[in-house]
Amino acid sequence: MRITRRELLATGGALTAGLAAPGILRAQQVKEIRIIEAGGKSGESMEPYIKPFTDATGIKVVRESPNPFGKLRSLVQSGQNDIVLFELGSTGKEQAKALDLIEPLDWAAIQPDAMFPEAKDPMGFGWQYYSTLLAWRSDAKTPKNWADFFNTKDFPGKRTMQDRPYGLPYALLADGVPADKLYPLDLDRAFKVMDRVKKDVSVWWSAGAQPPQLLKDNEVQYAVSYSGRVAGQPGISYTYEQAILDLAYLVVPKGARPADKAAAMRLLRDYSKAANQLEAAKVISYTGPSPDLPAMLPKDKMAEFPTVHREKQIIHNVKWWFDNADLVEKRWQQFKLSL
Amino acid sequence: MRLRAGVAIYVVPLLVLMLVAFDVPIVLMLAQSVLSPHPTVAHWAELADSPIYLRVLGNTFQVATITAVVCGLIGYPLAYWMRGLRPGMQLVVVTLVLLPFWISILVRTYAWIVVLGNNGIVNRSLMGLGFTDRPVAFLYNQLGVTIGTTNVLLPFLVLPLFAAMLKIDERLLQAAATLGAPRRAIFWRVFFPLSLPAFAAGLVLVFILTLGFYVTPAILGGGRVPMIANMLDVLINTLPRWELAAAISTVLLAATLALYAVYRTIAARAA
Amino acid sequence: MGAIEFDGVGKRYGAVHAVHDLSVAVAEGEFVTILGPSGSGKTTILSLVAGLVPPTAGRILIAGRDVTNLEPQERRIGLVFQSYALFPHLSVHGNVAFPLAVRGRPRDEIGTKVAAALARVRLAGLDRRRPAQLSGGQQQRVALARAFVFEPDILLLDEPLGALDRKLREEVQVELKALQRDLGITTLLVTHDQEEALSLSDRVIVLDHGRMQQVGTPDEVYRHPANRFVAGFLGLANLLEGTVEAGGVLRLASGEAVACDPRGRPPGARAAGVVRPERMRLLPESAGEGLAARVRQTVYLGHLQRWHLETADGRELVAAATDGVRAAAVGEAVRVAWSAEDVWLLPDESGEAAAPRPALAAMAPVA
DSSP states (O other): OOOOHHHHHHTOSOOOOOOSHHHHHHHTTOOEEEEEOOOHHHHHTTHHHHHHHHHHHOOEEEEEOOOOHHHHHHHHHTTOOOEEEEEEOHHHHHHHHHTTOEEOOOHHHHOOOOOOGGGEETTEEEEEEEEEEEEEETTSOOOOSHHHHTOTTTSOSOEEEESSGGGHHHHHHHTTOOGGGOOSOOHHHHHHHHHHHGGGEEEEEOSTTHHHHHHHTTSOSEEEEEHHHHTTOTTEEEEEEEEEEEEEEEEEETTOOHHHHHHHHHHHHHHTOHHHHHHHHHHSSOBOSOTTHHHHSOTTTGGGOGGGGGGGSEEOOHHHHHHTHHHHHHHHHHHHHTO | OOOOHHHHHHHHHHHHHHIIIIIHHHHHHHHHHHHSSSSOSHHHHHHHHOHHHHHHHHHHHHHHHHHHHHHHHHHHHHHHHHHTSOHHHHHHHHHHHHGGGGSOHHHHHHHHHHHHSTTSHHHHHHHHTTSOSSOOOOSSSHHHHHHHHHHHHHHHHHHHHHHHHHHSOHHHHHHHHHTTOOHHHIIIIIIHHHHHHHHHHHHHHHHHHHHTOOHHHHHHTTTOSOOHHHHHHIIIIISOOHHHHHHHHHHHHHHHHHHHHHHHHHHHHHO | OOOEEEEEEEEEETTEEEEEEEEEEEOTTOEEEEEOOTTSSHHHHHHHHHTSSOOSEEEEEETTEEOTTOOGGGSOEEEEOTTOOOOTTSOHHHHHHHHHHTTTOOHHHHHHHHHHHHHHTTOTTOTTSOGGGSOHHHHHHHHHHHHHTTOOSEEEEESTTTTSOHHHHHHHHHHHHHHHHHHTOEEEEEESOHHHHHHHOSEEEEEETTEEEEEEOHHHHHHSOSSHHHHHHSSOOEEEEEEEETTTEEEETTSOEEEOOOTTOOTTOEEEEEEOGGGOEEEETTOSSSEEEEEEEEEEOSSEEEEEEEETTSOEEEEEEETTSOOOOTTOEEEEEOOGGGOEEOSSTTOOOOOOOHHHHHHSOOO
16 A cells, blocks of 8 residues: 555654653652663664754663564563563564553653654654665666566566565566555465465575565575665665565563653654654664654665655555464465475 | 472572572473463464474484584594593693684584585585596585584583593493403493483483574575474564474474483493 | 413513513413512513513513514413403403403304303302492402413413402412312413412512512522512511621621521621511520510410510510410510521621622522
8 A cells, every 4th residue: 555645744843842741750860761772873863863862851762672562462461571672574563462461651741743644653653764775786687677587588587475465465576466466465376476486595584684684695696685784785786666665663672661652752753853763773674663754865865765655655554464364374385394 | 309498408409599590481381282272282283283293293303303413423532532642732722622612603503505515515525636627515505504503502511421431431342451451342341331311411411402593504404404403583573382392392302312211221221 | 281481570660660671481281470569560571472562671481482573462361350350341251251252263262262161260150240239359350351261372471369359369379279270271460469478479580670689489589588678578587697607607786696597608707687576485584595575565366476575675576376375474584486497598608788789680590
C-alpha cells in the first residue's frame, strides 16, 4: 500500500513545545532511565536525541543492547520495571501488543512535532525508518526492479537474500503482481518464484553487514539489503524502486514506573524533532519520522535516505505478517530445507 | 552418596542455588510445552504434525556429528603430538590452541570470509598458482559450516584430551614395550584405549556445543544449513511461539541426555 | 634363558653419574639382587637392561647378545614394575595375554599359556577381573605372570614387594624364590630392603651413588662387607676403630684390646673392625672379659631383643640376641664380649668412610 502525500500531511503540523515538564520531572527525582535498543550504529544514532534531553532535564539515559523480543517478554513476565523504553520492529510491536507486554504511550504528554502517520502509533513511537531494497555491484548489469533481480538469464550472477521470509513480496512483484494487490500474499506463487531463483542465491544472509561485504568481495552480484548498509558505499549501486519501507518503534514495557514513563515521554518529544533527526541521519543513513526531515537533508546525500523515496516504496504490512506468522514460518523452513 | 555434615554445610547451599536458579527455571520453561496457556498436548501434536521441525533437528544432529568427527580427526593427532613436546613447547602450543578463545566468535567467523572467500587469500593463491581457474567454494555450504564450527570447538576437544593424555602413566607404555609390543601395538592396545574416555567425552562435548551453534552456521553456511538454534531463535524472538520452542527444546534436551548416557556407559566400560 | 653382562656400563644425566662404570655378570639362572638406598642408581640399572633408557657408556649383553642398541621390544625381557604397571583397561586375562597377543600367537596357545601362568601364581579363576578389583598382592602376581608368560630370557623385578604389607611380603618372598627356581630364569631384582636382598638372592650387588660397592653371596656381603657403607647398609654394625697390634689384637682408642684376625695387617696399621650385634654377648659386670658398658635402651622385637649400650669412653654399641636370653635392664652395668673370629676387619685399612676404590670393583667375581 502506497501512502499519498495528502495522508502524510493530515497529521502533520507543528505542535507547541513542552511546558514546565522538566521541572516536574526533577521534582520526582528521576535520575536516570534505561532503554534497550538494537545496538551498533543505530544505537549510536540515538545520542543526538538523548543529549538535548539530558541537557534540559538532567536525567541520564542508559542504553543497553541487543533487543531480542524474548528479552522484552521475560522482562515483563518476570515483573521487572527498570526498562522504560524498548526498541522493537513493527511486527514485534504487534506481537507485544497481542501478548499484552506493552502499554500505550501518552501522546498528550509527548507533544510531538509533526510525524508520519504510521510512526505515531498508540502503542509505539516509530523513531527510525529503514528500507530493504535491491542493491548490486556497480560493475554488474544494472537491474531496474525485482523482475530483473529474479531474471537470472538476462541478469546473470549470484544473489543474496535475507534468511527470512520477508523477501517473498519481491518474488510476487517480480512475477507481475501489482504493488497494491500484494496482500494477502499468494504464498504458493511466491515460493514458485523463489524455487526458480534459489540455485542462484549463494548466501541467505542473517546479519545486515553481510550483503555489502558479499557484494564487495564479489561473492554475489545482486543483493537484497538494508538501505543504510549500502548507502554511500563505493562500488555498490541500489534503487529504492519497490523497496519495502519499515520502521522501528520504541515501546513502553508493561509495568514501567510512572515517573520513568513520564521522563520517557519527555525524551520521545526530542525524538520527534527534525533537527535532532538530521543529526542522527549523519550517524546512520536511516531517517526519523518527521515529514520535514527530507527537505532538510543535505542535497548531495538526500538520495540515500529511506523517507525521501516514500512514494516508490511499499510499506511493510505489519498486520498480515503478524496474522500469518506461523504459517509463513513453516513454509519458509520447508523452502530452506529444499535448498 | 553420603555427605559428612561439615561438607554438607558448604555443598547444600550450592545445590539449592543450582536447583532454584538453574534447574527449576529449565523445568518451568520446558513445562510450557504442556501447560501453556492451559494443560494441553496441542503443542506436541503440532510438533509431531510438522516434520519440518524434526527435519531441522535431524539436520542439526548431522552437522554436530560431522563437526565432532572432524574435530576428533584433527584434535586427537594434535593432542598426541603436543604430549610428546618438551614442557616449554607444550606451553607455547597450548597458548596457540587457546588463542582463538580470546577473539570474538563473530570476528573469527568473518575472518574466515577474508581467508576462504572467492576473493580470499586461499582462493587467490590457488588461482595465482594455477591450481584452479575459478574460486573453490569453501564457504556458504556444509564445508563452510564445518570449518567454522571446527575452528571454534577444537580447543574444547584438544585441551581436555591433552590433559588426559598427560595423565596416562608413561610406565604403562614402557611396560608394553618391554612385553614386546611394537609401537603401533603400544598405541592401539594401550595408549588409545586409555585415552578413549577423554576422547569420547571431548567428542560428546563438541557434539553438544554444536547443537547450540548459531552465528557460525548462519554466516559461513550462507543460510543453507538450517540449525535448530536459529529456528528456536525465530520461535522465541520472531513468531513468538514459546510453547513450541519449549517442546523442541525438550526433544533436544532428551536427545542430549540420551547421548550423555551412552557416553557414560562407554566410559564406565572403559574404566 | 641367559646371562646378563655389564661391560663398563655408565649412565650420565648431565653432570650426574647415575651409574658409573658398572662391570659385573649375572650367570644363567642366577637370582641377583641390586641393593642400595634410594637414589643409588639401582632402578637406572634396571632401565638400562630393559632398554628404557640408553647407556652413555659401555655395553650390555643378554644371553650373549649385545642388546645395548636394541629397543625394549627386541630384548626378550620380562619386567615387573614397582607400580606393577598393569593395563587398567584390560582384564587379568588381557594383561597376561598381552605379550603373547602382540607376538601374534594363536588364540588357543594364548589361552593355555595364560591359564598355566595364572595357575602358577595362584590366580586361577580371577581372569575376568580388572586390576582395580584386585588386592595389591594379587596385582603383583598378575604383573609377575605377565612378565614370565612369554618365556623371556631374563626377569627384571623393580622393588616388586615394596607396596605390600610386611606379612604378605614374607609370603611372597618365599613364593617368588620358588617360582624363580622352578622357571630357572635369570632374575635381576632391585630393592632397598636388605632382608629381601639377603633372603632371595644367590648374589647381591650393593650399590651406592651409582657405584658398585660389593658383589657377593648374601653371606659374604653380610659377614664380610667390603667397606663401611656395605657394613652399615646391610643391618646394624658395630664399628671398632683402632690400631693393629701383634698377636691378633686391635687396640681401641680407649686403650682396650680387642681380639681379631688381622688377616695380614702389619702391627701399627690403623683398622676398622665390624662386629654384628648378634655376635655380641652380654655378660654380667663381674665377668672377667669384654668391654665395660652400660645399657642405655632395650628394644624388644619379638623374635629378637636388642640392647643399645654405651661404653666408658662414650661410644655406642648394639647387641642382639634371640628372645629368651638373660635380659639386662636399662641403666645396668654389663660387659660385652665376642670371639675373635666375629670381628671382620674392613679391607680398607684406614677404616675411613667408603670412598670407592678400583680395588673394590676388582673384588667382584665376574662370572
